[in-house]
Amino acid sequence: MGAESSPKIVIVDESPIRAAILEEGLREAGFTSVAHISEMQSLLARIYALDPDVIVIDLENPSRDVLEQMFQVSRAVRRPIAMFVDQSDAASIQASVDAGVSAYIVDGLKKERLKPILDLCISRFNAFSKLQDELDRAKSALEDRKVIDRAKGILMKLKGLTEDEAYVLLRSTAMREKKKIGEIAQSILTASELLK
């Protein structure tokens, strides 16, 4: 796809990482003209200045309502914008809402040309959520390890155990009570706080 035929895409997203992931994906797919707005002040003025064919915005962004103003006949608007999501493509709408992304198309660009852009945004948004989940899980695993280390320390001190023995005790208790080691460790910390 040549630069001339590549539609101008603007990504409105306050998350710089997600926007970067999206931008990279779009460029890889041959969309050479991609810009990113992360600052929501004077959003409309920025969009008018960039003059995009397609606007992509995350659904958690309150500034989505600002974009709706562009549908209104106003002397500030050079050309009207129509929203892509009409109900002819329910599956696509559902997928984009689930992924948390919405796209607007400026009048003049053929609707078919938006489909690959939207599909790509959906898959990148989903990939980002997955990354976020993994990051959250890694963070909570790290938290667990800190809690377990502290619980081990308490057991070692109170019961005169070695580190390995303390860990075995935690693990066997967790198995017996059908709980996670982290939860058992947390209850030891709570109990020791109470008994201080």
Added chain:
Amino acid sequence: MTIPLHIGFIPLVDAAALIVAVDKGFTAAEGLDVTLVREVSWSNVRDKLNIGLFDAAHLLAPVAIASSLGIGHVKVPIAAPFNLGLNGNAITVSPALHAAIMAEIDGDPLDPMATALALSRVVAARRKSGAEPLTFGMTFPFSTHNYQLRFWMAAGGVDPDEDLRLVVLPPPYMVDSIASGQIDGFCVGAPWNSIAVDRGVGHILHFVSDILVRAAEKVLAIRQSWSDKNPEVVAALIRATFRAAEFIEQPHNRAETARLLAQPERIGVDADVIQRTLDGRLKILPDGTIRESNRYLLVGREGAGRPDPVQAAWLYAQMVRWGQTSISPEALRTAKAVFRADIYDAALGHTAKPADASDAIGAFAGPAFDADDIAGHLAAFQIGRRKS
């Protein structure tokens, strides 16, 4: 058997009847298992209602009408069988604009005609001195805030499309935007006016009840097709929100209501600010000046919950006046039919007390509203963007 429902809302005080209905157990008592989903934009609420992710929603009354008419977006017929609030908005201006208006005012500062004429003189002086036009924030193109601001300023001779700028801003951004000088004033619902006053960056110039005695604000919106298929569920939901509205209007329940609404997953601001709104006792100036009005926000009082098709007609007339749509008798009929007093009456088995405004609107300017003759009514207003 309990029926699961997903209902979207925007964190504003006029979602009170819905939030209290769920959190006080009125919906559960009707056999409904309601999950309230807090949203960040009216576009999201509208779209999620349209595609069926929400069974019902707290929605701007004009959005329900625009959606039913297919103006500005896809056409999805909406039924509004319960009115979640009357009035509740205010116009707040920056300290600088407040001073400028007060310097020009000839008459009572609570008289919207006096302030609108003063605004018009401020606008003229700015134009003469080559200053940038004033900018006002409102929440959505199809919002009561947009129409109320326009109605007020146009009555004083200010053309809202020519003489100043009106911009859409999400309510949580209003206060920062007026503080940073991006906007000179705004019209928004509670709690944002009070928060601007508390931060010393805004002066409340008018309660919307100064401009219109009765103004339908948010409705309980349901897809018409879904409402037709689930009449018992809709009736149960109306009964639960009606009970909640009655609960909220008892002065001895206000503190509890404010506490429920203040929860982080509901509105998430200080209970004190919310209670001021419910009591109609607002701090209007940063120096602590209080203004009381029993018309600030009506949740259930004076039959506020009963949808009034005259209100729908007035909102449709504003869409016509400002060029959002052209006039047609069929569209007027459709707009009126969005406000389903019939469903409300059937669910509750009674009708509301009559309104105290002679024409059910009570606007401060122009002739009495005639819901059957929009063209004749609008002819009395000079400023507008009517499509030919």
